[in-house]
Amino acid sequence: MDPVIFYHQFHRVLKYFLSGLARFCIITSFVANASRCCYDWYLERILLSFKWRCGVQLAGLYIGVTTIVQFAAAFMLLARKKRRLAAAMISAVLHVRLLTDPMFWDLHIYMDICTLISVVLLNMFKLCRHSFMAFLFLTHLTWSPSNMLWTLLKYTTKLLIVLIIIGRCRKLANVLLLMSIALQSWCLYAWWTVPYGLQTIHDRQMQHFFFWNRISMIGGLIMSIAHHRL
Numbered sequence: 001m002d003p004v005i006f007y008h009q010f011h012r013v014l015k016y017f018l019s020g021l022a023r024f025c026i027i028t029s030f031v032a033n034a035s036r037c038c039y040d041w042y043l044e045r046i047l048l049s050f051k052w053r054c055g056v057q058l059a060g061l062y063i064g065v066t067t068i069v070q071f072a073a074a075f076m077l078l079a080r081k082k083r084r085l086a087a088a089m090i091s092a093v094l095h096v097r098l099l100t101d102p103m104f105w106d107l108h109i110y111m112d113i114c115t116l117i118s119v120v121l122l123n124m125f126k127l128c129r130h131s132f133m134a135f136l137f138l139t140h141l142t143w144s145p146s147n148m149l150w151t152l153l154k155y156t157t158k159l160l161i162v163l164i165i166i167g168r169c170r171k172l173a174n175v176l177l178l179m180s181i182a183l184q185s186w187c188l189y190a191w192w193t194v195p196y197g198l199q200t201i202h203d204r205q206m207q208h209f210f211f212w213n214r215i216s217m218i219g220g221l222i223m224s225i226a227h228h229r230l
Contacts, residue, residue: 018226025219026119027074029212030090034070036208037063043201051102062100066093077120087120103202111139112213119220130165132220137161150188153180164224171225178221185214 048059076086115135145151163173191207
């Protein structure tokens with residue numbers, strides 16, 4: 001086979017593989033949250049009913065609808081079917097969760113949710129890559145690390161985002177940024193290490209939320225790498 005033809009074929013296959021991997025990573029946050037709601041169905045109903053005094057039946061209906069919507073939207077995004085409708089469904093569910101759960105009433109978490117929405121839009125529109133990077137920068141701007149090592153990583157991550165936005169060392173910066181976010185997710189948000197119980201349910205849910213959001217962000221970065229330019 002001609003080397004030029006082989007290169008173009010390999011490049012095409014690699015791009016297709018990276019795009020598929022990126023879409024899979026992007027939907028993991030929604031699938032993980034919907035799966036958690038199914039697993040903790042009775043506990044979630046009781047907690048929501050206790051928070052809003054709405055009754056167990058209404059709480060169960062709310063959790064059931066949001067779970068089904070997330071599963072459906074994730075499948076649509078993965079299959080690349082009706083992506084605009086899927087993005088609207090995801091955006092609606094995220095904002096409803098933000099409004100109904102006081103656990104998410106925080107600026108850093110709101111920036112995280114906006115970043116997640118921009119990742120979903122990145123799956124459809126290439127022009128949303130700058131929005132994705134902007135929200136990713138704001139997410140790290142509102143992040144308050146607990147020690148000097150993570151503070152250094154925070155500023156390094158922001159520097160990498162700026163380099164990507166201005167187009168300097170873009171490929172290297174993308175790879176390093178991906179590694180940085182992967183490190184954050186595994187070291188800071190290891191939700192499976194938090195004991196399962198009523199006393200730790202809040203911490204476990206927050207770790208779960210941040211961990212899977214970081215995986216979706218990694219999907220957004222892979223999508224950016226697959227298309228070469230932001």
